[in-house]
Each structure stands twice: as structure tokens, then as C-alpha cells.
Amino acid sequence: MPGFTRYLLAAACVISLSACDQVVDSAKQQAASMVAEQARNAANDLKQQASAVLADAGLDASKVAEQLSTQREALKQSAARLAGSDWQVLDQYVGQYPQDLGLYTELSPITPELKSLLGDKIKVLRANMAVQGPLSRDGVLYATGNKAHQGGAEAAYVLIDTRQRQLEVGLIERGQLTVYRTQGSTLVQPKDVQTMLGNLQHK
Incomplete structure (x- = not known):
């Protein structure tokens, strides 16, 4: 019987440790999710602030982004022509x-x-x-x-x-x-x- 008791105690410890690991993993996932959500919110806030500044200056944010993209592409093409x-x-x-x-x-x-x-x-x-x-x-x-x-x-x-x-x-x-x-x-x-x-x- 004492051997059986020790087995039960060991099994209980394993179950407890497993439960602790699950709690830790869950906490990590929740923390990562919160950080990702905060980052998305911060990025959205920056976009909104940038759009507001551009709007105050009479500029369309989407058109500005499109122009920047066009300029970057033109620069890449020019640089590629110079390569060598x-x-x-x-x-x-x-x-x-x-x-x-x-x-x-x-x-x-x-x-x-x-x-x-x-x-x-x-x-x-x-x-x-x-x-x-x-x-x-x-x-x-x-x-x-x-x-x-x-x-x-x-x-x-x-x-x-x-x-x-x-x-x-x-x-x-x-x-x-x-x-x-x-x-x-x-x-x-x-x-x-x-x-x-x-x-x-x-x-």
C-alpha cells in the first residue's frame, strides 16, 4: 500500500506540473496577443495621425502613399540600370x-x-x-x-x-x-x- 500511495503522490505531482505548464503557456499566449494588439493599435493611431496632418495640409494620404511608392519604384529601376x-x-x-x-x-x-x-x-x-x-x-x-x-x-x-x-x-x-x-x-x-x-x- 505505501508503494501505491507514493505512485498516487507522484501522479498528482505530474498532473500539477502539467497544469502549471498549461497556465504558463496560456499566460504567454495572452501576453503575446496583448502586445500584438497594442502594436496594431499604435500603428493605426500613427496612420490616423499622419492622415490628419496630411488632411490639414490639404493632401490625400492615399495619394501621398501612392506617389511615394511610385518614387521608390522609379529609384529602384534607376539604381538597377546603374548596377555594375x-x-x-x-x-x-x-x-x-x-x-x-x-x-x-x-x-x-x-x-x-x-x-x-x-x-x-x-x-x-x-x-x-x-x-x-x-x-x-x-x-x-x-x-x-x-x-x-x-x-x-x-x-x-x-x-x-x-x-x-x-x-x-x-x-x-x-x-x-x-x-x-x-x-x-x-x-x-x-x-x-x-x-x-x-x-x-x-x-
Whole structure:
């Protein structure tokens, strides 16, 4: 009989532990469900707030979302066209804006050289090209730009010799110019870049 009693006690313990596991699992599921529900509610609140802000500005949230989607798709397509190592593919995009082309993105043919040349300063280049002119040609391809609301104090230019695969990047930080060049002959600066740097010297 004592053996049977011990068996009953052991069985009772197993049942109790099983019940505890079920309670814990149930609690975990309830907690996960609550977190998911809170996340959905927060996302819906943000969407409603964003829609309200856009509505106050006289904009249709669905149309804005559609435009953003279209722009993202266009950027993907442009970046895909630039993918590869052929710099001369850039020659056909004179007149288009670097940001629309994805000129400084990972898929651009000049990005590996830009990273090698600038290191972490490539982030400064991207920031200082926030407001930019189109990709232009004057002897070499070039683009100029400046940081939003910073004028000439935070600006940049990029010169690209697509045939010789040479780059020159000028970064203007706090009104001070630093020039980065790949090895090879010095690139002739286009008139727009000369004017940009001349204005910097007169400040």
C-alpha cells in the first residue's frame, strides 16, 4: 500500500506540473496577443495621425502613399540600370538628378571608389547633396549640392571622369573645403564648380 500511495503522490505531482505548464503557456499566449494588439493599435493611431496632418495640409494620404511608392519604384529601376562596374553608363544620364538615379547608393558603379576615397565621409557627401543640381557635363561629369538650409557652409561637388575612372570630391564643412582625389591627373573643374568655390572664398 505505501508503494501505491507514493505512485498516487507522484501522479498528482505530474498532473500539477502539467497544469502549471498549461497556465504558463496560456499566460504567454495572452501576453503575446496583448502586445500584438497594442502594436496594431499604435500603428493605426500613427496612420490616423499622419492622415490628419496630411488632411490639414490639404493632401490625400492615399495619394501621398501612392506617389511615394511610385518614387521608390522609379529609384529602384534607376539604381538597377546603374548596377555594375561600367562608369560610362552614367554619360547617358546628363540632365537627371543624382538622387533620382541613385548615384550615391550601393548599386552605383562609382560607389566602391567613393567609399575607398572618402571612408565614413561618404555620409557627409550624401548629407551635403540633399539639395542638388542635375548631373551635368563640362569636360567631365559633375554634380553640386548643399545640405538643406545650410547654403554654402555645408556643400559638396563631385567630378567624374567616366573614361579614366577618376573622381574628385570636394566636401565643404563649416565653410571649409577638403578635396579628395583618386590617383591620376588632376581633373579640370567645370565653371559651375569654380563659381561655387569662388563664392566660398569671398565669404
